[in-house]
Every structure is written in C-alpha cells, then in structure tokens.
Amino acid sequence: MxxxxxxxxxxxxxxxxxxxxSAESGLPTFRASDGLxxxxxxxxxxxxxxxxxxxxxxWEFYSARRDSAWRAQPNPAHFALAQLEANLGDRFFLCTxxxxxxxxxxxxxRLLHMHGELARSRCQRECGLPPxxxxxxxxxxxxxxxxxxxxxxxxxxxxFGEMTLGMDQIEREIARATVMLVIGTSGSVYPAADFVRWxxxxxxxxxxxxxxxxxxxxxFSHIVEGAAGxxxxxxxxxxxPKLS
Ligand code: BV8
Ligand code: ZN
Numbered sequence: 001m002x003x004x005x006x007x008x009x010x011x012x013x014x015x016x017x018x019x020x021x022s023a024e025s026g027l028p029t030f031r032a033s034d035g036l037x038x039x040x041x042x043x044x045x046x047x048x049x050x051x052x053x054x055x056x057x058x059w060e061f062y063s064a065r066r067d068s069a070w071r072a073q074p075n076p077a078h079f080a081l082a083q084l085e086a087n088l089g090d091r092f093f094l095c096t097x098x099x100x101x102x103x104x105x106x107x108x109x110r111l112l113h114m115h116g117e118l119a120r121s122r123c124q125r126e127c128g129l130p131p132x133x134x135x136x137x138x139x140x141x142x143x144x145x146x147x148x149x150x151x152x153x154x155x156x157x158x159x160f161g162e163m164t165l166g167m168d169q170i171e172r173e174i175a176r177a178t179v180m181l182v183i184g185t186s187g188s189v190y191p192a193a194d195f196v197r198w199x200x201x202x203x204x205x206x207x208x209x210x211x212x213x214x215x216x217x218x219x220f221s222h223i224v225e226g227a228a229g230x231x232x233x234x235x236x237x238x239x240x241p242k243l244s
Contacts, residue, residue, distance in 0.1 A: 004235060005207055005222065007179060013088060014177035015081060016195055017096045017103070020184020020210050024075040024229040025102055027068060029184075047160050051124070055152065056141035062155040063137035066118050069100040070135065077183065077228035078106035080236050085110055093173040095166075097185060097192050099157055112166045114192065116157035125151035164191060174198050183209045183228050187216035196220060209235070 007013060019029035044050050045061040085092045085108055094111045096103055099118045103111050121134035127149040134153070138144050145153050158164050174180070180199035187193040196206050196219040207222040208214055209231050217223060224231055 005179070005181075005205070007088070011178045012091045012176055013084070013093070013179045013181060014173050014195075014199065014204075015084075015092070015094045016180070016182045016185065016192065017081075017094070017098060018183070018185025018192070019098060020186075021077050021096075021228050022072065022075075022098055022100055022102055023184065024077065024227060025072040025100075027072050027100060027102075030186075042160060046157070048162060051154060051159065055124075055144075055154065058155065059138045059141060059144055062118065062157065063139070065099070066135060067137050069102075069118050072100065072102060074102040074106035075229045077232045078102050078108070080232035082107035084236055093177070095170055095173070095192075095195075097189070112169060114158070114164045114166055114170060116155070116165065118155070118157070120156035121145075121153040122156045123147035123149060123151040124154040125149060127151055131156040167191070170195070171198075174204075175202055177202075178204050180204050180206045181209070182207065182214075182220070183232070185210070185214060186212075187214035 019027070023029050040061055045058050051058050081094060081103065085094065092110055094103065094108055095114055096111065097115050099113065099116050101117065101119050119133060119135050120131040122131040123129055125147065127147060129147055129149065147153060174195060177199060180196060182196055185192065193216050196216055199206050200219050205222070206220045207224065208217065208220040209224045209226070209228055211225060211227055213223060224235070
C-alpha cells in the first residue's frame with residue numbers, strides 16, 4: 001500500500017491535475033498520442049495563428065474533443081478529489097490544466113480551469129463579453145455562432161502563446177498552501193510545470209501521483225508511482241482524510 005500523506009488541521013491543500021487524471025475515463029493524454037492530438041499537430045489546432053489561418057479546422061478539432069469528453073465519465077480519482085474537497089472545505093483548492101468537465105461532474109466546486117473549458121465559447125474579438133455555455137459540435141464553420149458584437153465565437157481554450165487564466169488567484173492559493181498534490185501531468189507545459197517549484201520555495205510539501213516520473217520530478221518531496229484512480233482512493237481512504 002503506498003505511503004499516506006499527513007494532512008493536519010492547519011494544512012491547506014493545493015491540487016494541480018493534468019491529462020493523466022482523465023486517462024482512466026478513456027480520454028487520451030497528450031504524451032500517449034505522441035505529440036499529435038488525435039492526428040493533428042498542435043501548431044494546426046491550438047495556436048492563435050492556427051485560428052487565424054483555419055478556424056474551421058480548429059472548430060473541427062474541438063468539436064471532436066467535445067464529443068469524446070461528453071461521452072466520458074468521471075473516474076475514482078475525480079471522485080476522491082471531490083470527497084477531499086468536501087472534507088477540507090476552504091482548505092482545498094483545485095487547479096486543472098484539463099479542458100474536460102469531469103472534475104465538475106464528480107462534484108468538484110473549488111476548481112479553476114487554467115487552460116480553458118470545452119463547454120464554453122467566447123468572442124474572438126475579446127470584446128469583453130463573458131464566455132458563453134456552448135456544448136455543440138460544429139461540422140462546418142458556417143454553423144458557428146457570433147457574439148453580440150458581431151465577432152465570431154472561438155473555443156474558450158488557452159492556445160499556446162496565450163496567457164493562462166486565473167494566474168492571480170493561482171499564485172495566491174499556492175502561496176497560502178502547505179501541501180501541493182500534483183496528479184497526472186508530465187511537467188512539460190509552462191507556467192503549470194513551475195507551480196511545484198513555487199510551492200517548494202514557499203515551504204510546502206509537494207507530492208506527485210502518476211505512473212511515470214514527471215519532467216519536474218526534482219521538485220517533489222514525495223512521488224507515488226501508479227494510476228491516479230487506484231492511488232488516490234487509497235491515499236485518502238475515501239472517507240475523511242486519515243493522512244497521518
Ligand atoms: C504562455 C488547452 C505566455 C488546449 C493547453 C519554452 C520553454 C518553456 C515554455 C515555453 C517554451 N516555449 C513556449 C513556451 C510556453 C508554452 C509551453 O509551455 N510550451 C511547451 C510545449 C514547451 N506555454 C504556453 O504557451 C502557455 N502560455 O506561456 O503565455 C504569455 C505571457 C504573457 C502574455 C501572453 C502570453 C499556454 C500553455 C497552455 C496551452 N493549452 N491546453 C487543449 O487542451 O486542447 S496545454 C495542454 O497540454 C494541456 O492543458 C496540458 O497543460 C498540456 C499537456 O500536458 P499534461 O496534461 O501533463 O499531459 P501529458 O500527456 O503531457 O502527460 C500526461 C501525464 O499523465 C504523463 O506524465 C503520464 O505519466 C500521466 N498518466 C497517464 N495515465 C495516468 C497518468 N497519471 C495518473 N493516472 C493515470 N492513470
Ligand atoms: Zn464580442
């Protein structure tokens with residue numbers, strides 16, 4: 001049985017998740033698909049240039065991602081984090097790099113999607129109007145709607161080269177956390193890959209859960225190798241955290 005981690009009454013837990021936590025729900029990770037996302041090069045579907053060049057291809061890609069995400073179900077790792085949130089209340093904060101909605105469907109609420117959400121679209125003109133709920137799959141760019149200002153709607157996704165979301169809140173939560181738990185992320189994409197180093201600098205215990213050592217392994221005080229769905233349940237024991 002993997003070691004358990006103590007969470008004392010004065011502890012605050014910051015959790016960061018990546019594609020690995022959704023692997024057991026059947027959603028492919030980025031590493032697994034050898035740098036190709038469902039057969040597409042990142043440059044063709046997830047950069048501002050790609051959007052300018054061919055918004056139809058970008059919408060085809062994210063429509064396919066929407067379809068597979070809506071068909072997927074949360075797995076025991078998602079539920080274990082929702083349980084931990086229920087136990088710790090405001091001593092818990094969850095930041096995810098994932099754009100799927102499996103954390104929400106498992107019951108997580110104190111959650112921030114730093115790379116955006118599949119379930120929303122926003123105006124490409126950044127006119128200031130907030131993102132809108134949009135779970136549709138578009139077969140053709142002609143089907144995609146427009147913002148009230150006339151701008152075309154784009155996926156509410158952080159493309160490479162674009163600023164990540166909620167960084168002020170993330171920096172605040174990392175600064176006041178005493179334990180950082182990182183689950184299922186290879187540590188290859190920034191600034192998320194640096195969070196563990198920020199946590200280490202502010203004296204937090206840093207724990208990684210995943211079947212492979214991440215690229216930022218040096219910054220973790222504990223590495224628990226294994227699948228999140230198996231490890232997390234054991235780690236928290238499902239009931240109130242007996243992390244002694
Ligand atoms: C920015 C949304 C600046 C889209 C995403 C050179 C050096 C350093 C940085 C850079 C650089 N050149 C460019 C950069 C910056 C760039 C970057 O980091 N590039 C990398 C490739 C080097 N970063 C950016 O562009 C960021 N923006 O820097 O802006 C700026 C500043 C001011 C003003 C304007 C701009 C934006 C990055 C966000 C891009 N969007 N997602 C979408 O999802 O479709 S990133 C996307 O890829 C994901 O969100 C995630 O972040 C990343 C994939 O990583 P992981 O989630 O870790 O997945 P991966 O497959 O790699 O690993 C899975 C892991 O799970 C594995 O370790 C595996 O072992 C594990 N696993 C498998 N099964 C399980 C498991 N774990 C547990 N249980 C299991 N069962
Ligand atoms: Zn607009």
